[in-house]
Amino acid sequence: MQTDPAPRTAPITRPTLADVAALAGVSASTASLAYSGSGPVSDATKERVLAAASELGYAGPDPRGRSLRRGRSGIVGVVLEERVRAAFLDPVKIQMLDGITEGIAPLGAGLLLLTDTGEEGGNAVGIESAPVDAVVLVGCSPRLGHSVEALRRRGIPAVAIEGATGDDVPQISIDNREATRRGAEYLRDLGHTDVALVTLPFDAARTRGPLTPDLERGSTADTASERLLGARDVFPHATGRAAAVSSIEEGLEAGRALLADPAHRPTAVIAQSDLLAAGVIQAAEELGVAVPAELSVLGFDGIRVDGLQHDLTTLVQPSVAKGRAAGEAVVQLLAGEPPESVCFTSTLHVGDTTGPPPRSPSAAGATPSRP
Amino acid sequence: MQTDPAPRTAPITRPTLADVAALAGVSASTASLAYSGSGPVSDATKERVLAAASELGYAGPDPRGRSLRRGRSGIVGVVLEERVRAAFLDPVKIQMLDGITEGIAPLGAGLLLLTDTGEEGGNAVGIESAPVDAVVLVGCSPRLGHSVEALRRRGIPAVAIEGATGDDVPQISIDNREATRRGAEYLRDLGHTDVALVTLPFDAARTRGPLTPDLERGSTADTASERLLGARDVFPHATGRAAAVSSIEEGLEAGRALLADPAHRPTAVIAQSDLLAAGVIQAAEELGVAVPAELSVLGFDGIRVDGLQHDLTTLVQPSVAKGRAAGEAVVQLLAGEPPESVCFTSTLHVGDTTGPPPRSPSAAGATPSRP
DNA sequence: CAGCCCGCTCGAATCGATTCGGCCTAGAAT
DNA sequence: ATTCTAGGCCGAATCGATTCGAGCGGGCTG
Structure with missing residues (x-):
């Protein structure tokens, strides 16, 4: 009555520490000590236990039993x-x-x-x-x-x-906020005034689309919010679009939307991740907008982006x-x-994706604040 | 108003299913059934157990005990x-x-x-x-x-x-061997005869360096060996270098070694991974060797390689x-x-890193086997 | 030579949950 | 009214290892 090939010594079940102990002629507690080594056990006994274990093909204490007793699972x-x-x-x-x-x-x-x-x-x-x-x-x-x-x-x-x-x-x-602020200040010092944002998702629904007060208020994502605040510290009225995830594709989509209308085109984009920034750059290339001559792009993370030709200006964080x-x-x-x-x-790494804004603002009588 | 209520019933220790059962006025077995739902328990009882659990702040059965008993850890x-x-x-x-x-x-x-x-x-x-x-x-x-x-x-x-x-x-x-063979045949059909290999590591020591019969014989890495065999099926005498890991850096190093001597330069390199191939291409660029005009490079994997300008010819595997x-x-x-x-x-993807060999063999009276 | 100390083992309890067989009771059928 | 049935619930055993205190024998010391 055996479903399995029943070798002389191997029952259906795997050997337990108790089996090993029995074969070694010691108690289970001693066998346990021999394994954990945390108690006084004579070398002879320990050896006997180990021998019995190897004879039975015992592979060491079962982690389940151990973790139950120890309270730690490792x-x-x-x-x-x-x-x-x-x-x-x-x-x-x-x-x-x-x-x-x-x-x-x-x-x-x-x-x-x-x-x-x-x-x-x-x-x-x-x-x-x-x-x-x-x-x-x-x-x-x-x-x-x-x-x-x-x-x-x-x-x-x-x-x-x-x-x-x-x-x-x-x-x-x-320092999400401070870092972004430094990046924004860098853009401002270059002369940019018309800056758009591409943010990480704000909520669980990962709503994609234009930034709205509602969306920002309802944020449950601190990283996105903090970085947004940092940008607003410098460009209080900056707006833009939220991405659904941090990816090149999402950045591409947001970039297309932001750059679609030549009449209302920002001179710089602050993206909340390098992947999003890469997507924006890709969008710019699609639309024939030169980076950084016509558009500056700032990223965040400091990773090397797959396939990106530029040395991205970004805030490098120690991941x-x-x-x-x-x-x-x-x-x-x-x-x-x-x-x-x-x-x-984080530290600002200045690459080749940022520069002064183009001479003539993209039209639209925007604040010509520079004399 | 107590965030950490030290209620009458809560000692230092976390509540167990038995505690819950006691409070609910049922036995532990019933409480268990109420949770696992695998037995006949009246709705009223179940509800009572759940109520007791929430009163005690019981967060559900401890996975340790459960996995010990069930024999599965999930x-x-x-x-x-x-x-x-x-x-x-x-x-x-x-x-x-x-x-x-x-x-x-x-x-x-x-x-x-x-x-x-x-x-x-x-x-x-x-x-x-x-x-x-x-x-x-x-x-x-x-x-x-x-x-x-x-x-x-x-x-x-x-x-x-x-x-x-x-x-x-x-x-x-x-199909490591067959796939590599197909790639090698493609190179052969383009006219290449002088092909070098850049392989994955062969042994536990991850020995880096020239391919030697000893190294190949001592291989414990099937992937490397199989792909090697596939290349040898077409170019029986091909040799090259083993990398220590699959990375661009390793490929770069191997590429430098293989391309160093203009007098003995292969016209094609079969790399066992895309990363290695990318490294070889990088080495070629360093040395002013044009790809694919002067050197064809074949990869393996079909991934998009970070920063690589080319569309790599490679064997795409369904990872x-x-x-x-x-x-x-x-x-x-x-x-x-x-x-x-x-x-x-795997399928051969033909990109722009492979082409016919240059007209005049790289010098060195190599086997001019083509009439 | 007696007493004490020490090192090695053993028993038994415990960790927390699950499961199986049995018992009990209420409702239904005859 | 009595018996049958079945749904619900409980007790106890079990999973496998660990740990703590007790027991016990031998060696060392006064």
Whole structure:
């Protein structure tokens, strides 16, 4: 009565530590000690246990039992606001992820990819129920609050990258507003007065389209809002368009819309990401608008953009360092130390996509403020 | 008004299902049923349990206990042969990862990133001890055999992408040899006879340098070997250099070495990845060698390479489909169905980096085999 | 020679949830 | 009215490993 080929020693089930102990002639507790090495066990005994284990083909303690008892799973979750595909298309995310792995290296923990897209169905392993010791929330997800609440109830410590949770969750962020302001000031000093914006999405719906007061007010995305404020600090009346995601395609679309009418064409565009900036440049090329002669474009991130011919003027943020800081914060949290927020600063990299505005304003009796 | 209510019932420890059951006035088993919904429980009771849970701030069954009992953790491991940073720099890997998430979607499982770089120290969660239900081995890791053995002992089903394990592990692969042969034939038909190779690493040490019989014989990397064979099918005596990793930098270095001596310059280079090909092209530009006029370059993968000006002639492989197939194989395996290997085919994309060889061979009385 | 200390093992409890068989009760059928 | 049926609920065992305190024998010291 055996469905499987029943070898002499192997029952249907995999050997457990108890089996090993029995074969070695010791108690389960001793066998456990022999493995974890955290107790006084004679070398002879330990060897006997190991021998028994190898005879049984025992591959070491089952992580499930272990994590139940220990209360730790050795896994750190990374919560992405988008599906994995989208996140990995964003070079900034990848760099942060890499930084995170560096940061949590001392833990020797694994990285579990999670998304907080809505409810998890059935047996799904979501943020609500994943065997993680801590999580890193990546990106300013609109539904971040929901996730944080779930984690709090589960008693799982969290660190947020670029997402104000307003709680006891440590934040890893950058000077979004100040950085953008510096970039805007640079454009202003070049002589630009007619500046358009291309922003990251503001809300969970990822509404694409013209910037409206309603949209801005309803923002649940801090990064977009902060960068918007930084731009407005210098160009109070600047307006533009919101993209649905940070991608070249979205930037292209926004760029087409902004540059469509030659009569009302900005002399500069402040894009909230390098990918969006690249898209705007692509749109400019399509429409025969020269960059930077007729249009200056400013990006944000400091990544190398695939296929972009220009050396983009952009605000370079330390993505890897951000990730690493988040990882280190997780380590601290798990060690019981108090959470510590960090704010990095970005630097303006001047490339070849920005320059003085063209001599004659694109028509339209705009403020000729320069004598 | 108490954010952290220290209610009469809440001790230092988090509530368990038993606590909830007690408060609801039912047994733990009933409470469990109320949550899993897999048994007959009256609506009234269920509601009472849920109410008790919310009163206690119970966030649902602990995944540790659940997975111990159920024997499933709801996590699928992805074993990368390199550190995460390196893997995510490779667009092919990212695409495969994305495909995997698609493939395992019906499982609702999380993805745990693992690397099989050597032994795991201390409490590290490695391939030896990770709470995974199955794993996908990505890439032809030299130490793959070791990983497979560990998994077999633990009884964890695995699927390998591009790595011959020679066992009962289902393989997801592509026609590396045939595809490369087709590419080589294309070059031959253009008139090339003097072709150099730039290969992926052959061994665990990632030895960089000239191809030698020793190196080729000692190969533990099937992808590199297969593609090499495909090239040799057409150019039996072709030689070249092995790169340490698939990257533009490595390709650049190999390209410099291959093109250094104007007297012994190949008219075409077969690179085993697009990144390597891009590096070779970069080297050619450095040295003033025109592509494709003086040098044809063939890549492999079909990705868009960052910053590359050309439309690379390459063998396009279905990376996402490979990942998806692997994910689907995992689902099958977990469902108890027999493993199923898949082999995809690549297609030759002719871009602008290949053309006929220059009129006068690069000097050196090389085999003027064409009359 | 007796007593004490120390190092090694063992038992038993615990972590938190799930599952299976059995019991109980209310309503229905005869 | 009695028996049958079935839906609901409970008890207890189980998953696999870890941990803490107790026991026990041998070596060292006074």
